[in-house]
Amino acid sequence: MSRPYCEREEEAARCVSAPSPDLAEHLKSCEICAEVLTVSAFLQNSARRALAGTPMPSADVVWRKTMLTSRRAAKQRALWPISVINVFALTAAALIVVWLMDAGVMDTVRAGASEHALSGSWPKLMVGAAIVAIISVAFASMYMLWPSRTERKAQAST
Secondary structure, three states: OOOOOOOOHHHHHHOOOOOOHHHHHHHHHOHHHHHHHHHHHHHHHHHHHHHHOOOOOOHHHHHHHHHHHHHHHHHHHHHHHHHHHHHHHHHHHHHHHHHHHHHOHHHHHHOOOOHHHHHHHHHHHHHHHHHHHHHHHHHHHHHHHOOOHHHHHHHHHO
């Protein structure tokens, strides 16, 4: 498939600031030249702003920012499974606590019941121990995911 072409394309690209009356009339009817004029004006304005704006950063700064960005992306990819487990652990712990409260185990433990009264509750107490383990895993994973002081400073500077 060939690209549409207009013989006045180059003239439209060169006359961004003040097209001749003949070219202005042609631009009203030719989509190709109108698009060329629009793109050319955009590029010339961008170049003007770039030359008048702030100086270009040094290659060292660009390299360091690129490396920092790639490290952050790699860290996020590596820590994603821990984040998922963290959410799962907190959800499971909340559901188990609700289940234990409904079963009355918490009231029995709070009342300081004798060993005999707790004998039928061992499975539920094991579940309580599992809650403690799950919450511990959740807090450990949150600790691993929490950014260090230097990472927070780096994020604030970008």
